[in-house]
Amino acid sequence: DTGVSQNPRHKITKRGQNVTFxxxxxxxxxxxxxxxxxxxxxxxxxxxxxxxxxxxKSRLLSDRFSAERPKGxxxxxxxQRTEQGDSAMYLCASGAPSGRGTDTQYFGPGTxxxxx
Amino acid sequence: DAKTTQPNSMESNEEEPVHLxxxxxxxxxxxxxxxxxxxxxxxxxxxxxxxxxxxxxxxxSLAIAEDRKSSTLILHRATLRDAAVYYCILRAIIQGxxxxxxxxxxxxxxxx
Numbered sequence: 012d013t014g015v016s017q018n019p020r021h022k023i024t025k026r027g028q029n030v031t032f033x034x035x036x037x038x039x040x041x042x043x044x045x046x047x048x049x050x051x052x053x054x055x056x057x058x059x060x061x062x063x064x065x066x067x068k069s070r071l072l073s074d075r076f077s078a079e080r081p082k083g084x085x086x087x088x089x090x091q092r093t094e095q096g097d098s099a100m101y102l103c104a105s106g107a108p109s110g111r112g113t114d115t116q117y118f119g120p121g122t123x124x125x126x127x
Numbered sequence: 128d129a130k131t132t133q134p135n136s137m138e139s140n141e142e143e144p145v146h147l148x149x150x151x152x153x154x155x156x157x158x159x160x161x162x163x164x165x166x167x168x169x170x171x172x173x174x175x176x177x178x179x180x181x182x183x184x185x186x187x188s189l190a191i192a193e194d195r196k197s198s199t200l201i202l203h204r205a206t207l208r209d210a211a212v213y214y215c216i217l218r219a220i221i222q223g224x225x226x227x228x229x230x231x232x233x234x235x236x237x238x239x
Contacts, residue, residue, distance in 0.1 A: 015170075044226060053214060053229030054171065067226065102170050104227075114218075114225060118170030 013037060015119035017103050023125045024093055031089045032122045036105030043086050044116060045078055046102040047071065054102055060086060093126045100124075131215045136234040139205050147200040147233055149215030159218045160191060160198050163227070164211040171214065171229075174200065210237045 016035045024030050036043050041062050046054035057076070059067045062083035072078075075093075080086040090097055100123050104116040132150040139145045151160065161176040175182055175189045177198070182189045188201040202209055214232040218225055 046227075053212075053232055054227070056226035056228070059226060069226075104170070115173045115176075116171075116227060118172065120168075121170050 015103055015105050015117055017101075017119040017122050019122060020120060021123050021125075023127065025127050026095060027092055029089065029091045030093060030124065031087055032101055032103075032124075034086045034088070034103030034105075034119060036085070036103070037107075037117055038084075040105035040107045040117070041083065042106040042108075042114070043080055044104040044106070045086070045088055046104065048100040048102060048121070049098075057088075057101075090124075093124075095126045098124055098126045131217060131230055133213070133215055133230065133233045135231065136236065138236045138238065140238045141207060142204055145202040145205045145209070145235065145237075147202075147213050147215075147235065148197065149199070150197045151215070151217055152196045154195050154217060155219070157219050160189065160195075161216045161218050161227075162187070162189065162200050162213060163216065163229075164213045165232070166208075166211045171227075174213070176218075205235075205237050207237050207239060210235055 018033045043060045045057040047057055048054040057069050057072050058078050060080040063080050075091045078088045100121040102121045104118045106114050106116045159176050159178050162174040163171040164174050165171040175184050175187050177189045177191055190199045212232040212234050214229050216227055
């Protein structure tokens with residue numbers, strides 16, 4: 012399968028614990044995005060990488076959240092001291108430049124986080 | 128970001144055409160109209176996009192009003208697998224990556 016993969020698919024944790032999610036983008040894509048989606052809402056942008064550089068971060072990304080893409084390939088999203096409000100689906104997408112206005116993003120299946 | 132307005136939900140029957148509307152009255156001349164959909168328990172997937180002219184691909188057609196203030200995603204022959212939330216998103220014509228700004232979308236139900 013050559014699509015975007017995310018691990019784990021589900022994570023249950025207790026409040027105050029740290030969690031880390033991994034995203035493996037489509038191999039030739041240099042752009043990688045993280046989104047968060049709560050029940051009944053559309054996805055919300057968190058952060059974006061071009062190669063290994065983190066170029067944009069949302070205000071939603073508090074100081075408890077950190078994302079890395081060390082070698083410009085896979086990315087990790089870590090949440091420290093989780094809170095119940097962090098419970099959501101965390102989606103990763105990758106893309107590559109393909110002409111003006113056509114930066115199609117390909118999404119992974121997401122990691123569902125439940126904070127007890 | 129310019130806003131889009133979509134109905135919260137729509138219902139249709141299997142094997143019938145479905146027309147999903149989107150209003151974007153504040154669209155600028157540099158905005159593309161993109162559609163993504165999200166099947167149950169999956170991440171969103173790209174459907175189609177256009178600027179001024181109507182567009183067709185294997186998944187759907189996009190009809191864009193002459194004044195570009197509205198557009199319609201057309202599924203020509205809906206199947207049960209088309210039941211999803213459909214998002215209409217405006218994206219400016221700029222170089223470089225750009226986040227997607229999702230609204231609430233339209234939840235499409237297909238009746239057998």
